[in-house]
Amino acid sequence: MLRLRRSVLAKLLSSPSVSPLHRLVSTTVSAPAVSPDPSSFVVEEYLVSTCGLTRRQTVKASPRISHLKSPANPDAVLAFLAGLGFSGADIAAVVARDPQFLCASVERTLSPVVAGLAGLGLSPSEITRLVSLAPDKFRRRSMVSKLQYYLPLFGSYENLFGALRHGSGLLTSDLERVVKPNVTFLRELGLAHCVIAKLCITFPWLLSFSSERVQAVMVCAQGLGVPRQSRMFRYAVHAVAFVGEQNVAAKLDYLKKTFGWSDSEVGVAVSKFPLLLTRSHHMLQSRSEFLISEVGFEPSYIAHRPIIVCFSLEGRLRPRYYVLKFLKENGLLKADPSYYLSFMVNETAFSKRYICPHKEAAPYLAEDYATACKGEVPARFIFA
Template sequence: MFHFLYYKKLLQINIQTLQIQSLQNPFLKSYCQTNPPSSLLQYLQKSLGFSPEEALTASKRLKHKTPKNPDAVLTFLKSQGFSKTHIKSIINRIPQLLSAMPESSLRPKIQFFKEKGLSESDVVGLIVAKPNILTASLEKRLKPFFYFLHSLLGADRVVIDSLKQPRFGFDQYKMVSNLTILQNCGVPNHHVLKFLVKEPAVLAADSARFNEAVKMVQEMGFDSSTRLFMEAVRVILKLSRPVWDMKFKVYRSFGWSDKEILSAFRRHPICIMLSEEKIRRGLDFFMKELDWSPSYSASYAALLLLNLEKRILPRHRLLQFLASKGLIRKYKKLGWSFVMGEEKFMEKYVMKYRTEVPEILEIYEGMIGSKGLDIKDG
């Protein structure tokens, strides 16, 4: 018995010594930090359904490798309507929540949004979209920012919709600075508010970078009173310089001059955000199949945004068919025939020729494919 107690005491001393050494020895300290206890990994896998890889990644982001009362956190989230899938997603993104105090830290934040008229499912959707809500200070960040947005948007529901947008933090100071920049440029409030609801991350961008983007847009000749001004700012903020240069390179490879590229950008800023493949496939068709010049293609850059298979090609085939029948003249420069809405196109090129070609509606439907006339741009 004496020997057992002696070795037990010796083991405890050795463990304590190893722990102290691990804090002093850089290698051991690193090892302990990057190799979480197996009990934590097992807990993440068993309680939340993490894979071994997910559990290891999440555990490495935990400051405390033995989180306090994790079961209480999971039980609380379940009681608030979060499914196991929701909880796994939240903890995977913010594992430190496992150490939170449910009653003093989490419940007041959830209760705040419920008091603003959100249902349980609304709160769940908001927090799944923005789990950092649960780590932000209610009094110092959430409430002030919520009331700030409310002062601009005027309705709790609209504020919530804005908060749910991706990549939108709670930095009121950046947003005030960026709003001031736009105000000084003469951007109308209704254009700003539209972005605040649909693309709030644009207005929450780093202020120095935001100011630089606004100056670029001004130098390109955009009118600040139009919606395209804000759209151009959004595009520039989302694209890094290398990506921006790469998109220009793609357009140049089809013979476009920088002046023509900028002309297209001024008409439709989003044309620079299209994937390289989509740009190439579109220009291959318009410039090689239809023999459009760079300047004519640039004037119809909006067509690059449309779905080639579902919209452009069916119309192209129908116009070819009508031209072969001598019912219309050669149409290769009729870019507007692709731009016009489906109802107008049907009226001008389908219904108009039902006498000459009774089966034209069926022909056009066949060209569109099995989805009939339900064409969606994309």
């Protein structure tokens, strides 16, 4: 069987239709097991015994390739993947994600695509990453022309792969009717090339959604008062897309009501931290009650420091507040503490400043703080 597997792989890789890249990468890779008897071919068993899928994966995958009556094409595809350097686990992941990959023609589709990608400068490892990211798109010969357009736009394959991790729809979107008009619109907004690339790495739908939707989201994001060239603009775009541009006004009204903000104050808060719009009503209400009613912050003070609204109430804000209040009640602080600064610093800095210096005077403080971070209130943190 091992001799058979190697002969199948060798035959595939020596075919004129396969690029030199395949032969170069694959000479030391063993192909997956090849089904010996076509007449006994059963899709479900092939997926398990040859492709390495679990029974649960097989139940989901088998209906999509139930028309297969022979292992000939799947065997060729598996040998092709092995030739690219895929391990058995890698191959199982590709087949589980896209069972129809087994139906692709090595000669007419997969090999020409690999040859085209190699011609664009992709290394063998980059090609295998691309197969793993978008196996269903890889079996389309149009992928090569799509990548030829996207590379200058994103600046590097690493950036392009980042965008594909967020959504592989880029590889099926119509370049002329959808993608290029969206790019033109983004440029007409005055966005620099690097800003467009960064936006589209995180939000590739900016290129693949309809022009009308993209324009509506971008116009609404601009209306939040975030400069287009700033790092925060991408968060404004995300917030609008998450909430829905038609719901932004209602969310702004809720923020005003919950925190007692004026129109100008809510504008300041959202422009400084647009992700406020993505937080649930319950979360915003609980932060308002804590920061205003317990800590004593003024609404305008919070509006200019909106990031604290998004910190964990039980895991960060409340435990740190308890620690500072305990230190203050027991006369262990020389001056009134800055609750805001204590909320902002990282865990190491907080412990170094407020817990470690008081090990002798308050030996249980670290333990009580850890307990509070778990959502419990130690007796020493209950104040009259």
